Amino acid sequence: STGLNADDGHRCLLYLGDLARYQAETEGINYKAISSRFYHQALLICPDEGRPHNQLGTLAGSNYEGLEAAYHYMKCLSSKVPFPGAGDNLKSIFNKTVSVSKDVMCGPESYPVTRRFLICFLLLADKLSGPVSMSEVDQLVRGVGGDFTDCYIDNRRPFPPALVMKIVTMAIMLAENALAPGVDTVQPKLIPALVIELMTTILNVTIQQLGETFSSPDNQFQGLQIGGGEEERSMVMLQVISTQSLLLPLKILGDWIKVRHQLIAQDLTGPFWTQFGDLLNLFPHTRELERIAKDGFNSSQQQQKVALPEDVALRGLAPLSTLHNQLVFPPVSPDLNSIDEFAVRLLCLKSVGQFAAQLRPRPGLQYDVNSDLYSSLLAKPQLRSMMSDRERTMKAMAHRRLQSEIKGLEYSVSANQYDSLSPFLVPVTSTVCLHLRTVKLLVATQRSVIIIPKQVIQDLDSLKKSRENHYARDAIKYFESMFKNGNWWLRGQGDQEFLPVKEQTQGPEMAGFLSVLSCCLYLANKSQGIVTLLVPDDAVSAAKSHKNCNPPNNYTGNLPSGEVMELAKRYGIRVEGALEFYSKWTMSNRHGKIGRGK
DSSP states (O other): OOOOOHHHHHHHHHHHHHHHHHHHHHHOOOOHHHHHHHHHHHHHHOTTBOHHHHHHHHHHTTGGGGHHHHHHHHHHHTSSBOOTTHHHHHHHHHHHHHHHHHHHHHOGGGSOHHHHHHHHHHHHHHHTTSOOOHHHHHHHHHHHHHHHHHHHHHOSSOSOHHHHHHHHHHHHHHHHHHHSTTOOSSHHHHHHHHHHHHHHHHHHHHHHHHHHHHTTTOGGGGGGGSSOOHHHHHHHHHHHHTTOTTHHHHHHHHHHHHHHHHHHGGGSOHHHHHHHHHHHTTSOOHHHHHHHHGGGEETTTTEEOBOOHHHHHTTTOGGGHHHHTTSBOTTSSOOOOHHHHHHHHHHHHHHHHHHHHHSSSOOSEEEETTTTEEEEOSOHHHHHHHHHHHHHHHHHHHHHHHHHHHHHHHHHSOGGGTTTOOSEEEEOHHHHHHSHHHHHHHHHHTSSEEEEOHHHHHHHHHHTTSTTOHHHHHHHHHHHHHHHHOOTTEEEOOTTOOOOOOOOOOHHHHHHHHHHHHHHHHHHHHTTTOEEEEEOHHHHHHHHTTOOOOOOTTOOSOOOOHHHHHHHHHTTOEEEEHHHHHHHHHHHHHTTOSOOOO
16 A cells, blocks of 8 residues: 555565664663564565574574574575675674583583583584584584483473474574585484484473373363363364474474485484374374364365464475475465464374375385374384383373372472371362362462362263253363363373272262272372362261251252261271361461462
8 A cells, every 4th residue: 555565665674673673772671572573574575585584683682592593693594685794693603602612511510401402502503514523513413412302301391482493493404504415524414313303302292291181191181071072072182282382393393304304214213203103193183173274274185275383484494495385374374263273283294194104115104094093114022112111101200290299289288287288189079060169269279289080070971961950061161171271280080090999889879989089099199198088068067967968959960978978088088078178278378377389
């Protein structure tokens, strides 16, 4: 409408970004976010221009040891129209890195692993920009790859998702330089291997995190068990998976593998593809993803159609140019919400698996179109060994999770309060139905971990079918919401979290309660006996007076009888009314008897 062409708009946005940056520097006002937005908008208009990346590098300054700035300078230099000053700016970052790295090399253990990784990764990038010895590069590659893995061992999310994207992109750019024709150094063998090592770590971390959710099952998984058809379950699964931010760089790495598979085939081993297939098998069915993705993915050609945020960020990266040329980029791309985008992302990753399964000779992965599952081509002894290792890993993870909960609760409830308040609470079905508000309040106190037994989930699923029973439906909605978003203080019972109860089963009520009791016994065994079974207060009062207690007219479930509560006590499990327990916590907290959690 103003008559400006693309070049004019590009320049205007650059100048606006510069003005905002100057204001931030001279007036002390935080205009960096505004400046960054203008520069990124300039890239959308003219993605081949490198200057916006140079300005973004200047804006980033020394963030993350200068890695963020180095990323933008490298992107600028790899653009079709690079900005001349970006080379000197990048060298300035590298010079600072070399100075700091001397101390890191002398005493690596004195540096946090995240900082050590960032410094050594930049040092590796600097070394690869000139002549370098094989031993020097080999040592750095091994150190960088190992440190990246250690970062995720020490911390579930050591880096912001956007920074991981930049790390992966820089690694790809370094690998591309190494794979360029005429390069006669050690780089062609070592650097692509580093990219695959980074991808393997991201792959393992994502599988472990999703494994805790779906295979254990951990808290969010329980939402998948509560009713609904395949479409609803797929949507819930997708919402859970969409919390995994590492899938964004994983998608970019998958795109790069499809482009460069012939040159890096030696690094893509059978175990790698087996793990990749394991990840894909955690995703919803392909047909459901295609339904959700709408026009963002061409299912017949197994081809992405709409650019995702990570594609926009990497637009202009040479090895992915063929893929990007097939995509519709903003501002003309269809308006997809975050769930739609994740469906496209998962389909892109699945297309990598199908691509690998069609290669000859096969790299170690096969795909069954009927079941939509991937399986390994490893020899059976190898496969059995990997499955055994994975089973041991999952058990160890479950054990560490419980120990972590216990350790964390030691901060929340002082040792001399164990006799009055239990850090582990297990509600029965009637409690979550009739005292849901109290359960919510207990979650909000962040003083006790509430474990929802599998039996309670099954009971709610049955009770919700009664049109009059709104209690169960309200509880289901609450748990679905909490499990989807994740909450450390509320989770579901894990697959291995039970101990056998040697009692005669006397009717369906006792059978269901024994299942709940088995969960309590497991927690008591692992946490020094600090477990309380939460029941409706009316049931406690009725048991004390030896009277029958009838549930509300519109609640079709049963209240726990005095017999089952006495059984729990015989096994050393405390039994308390939910309202009474919350009242005790309120009084203790009011008098300062419970310390704040750290």
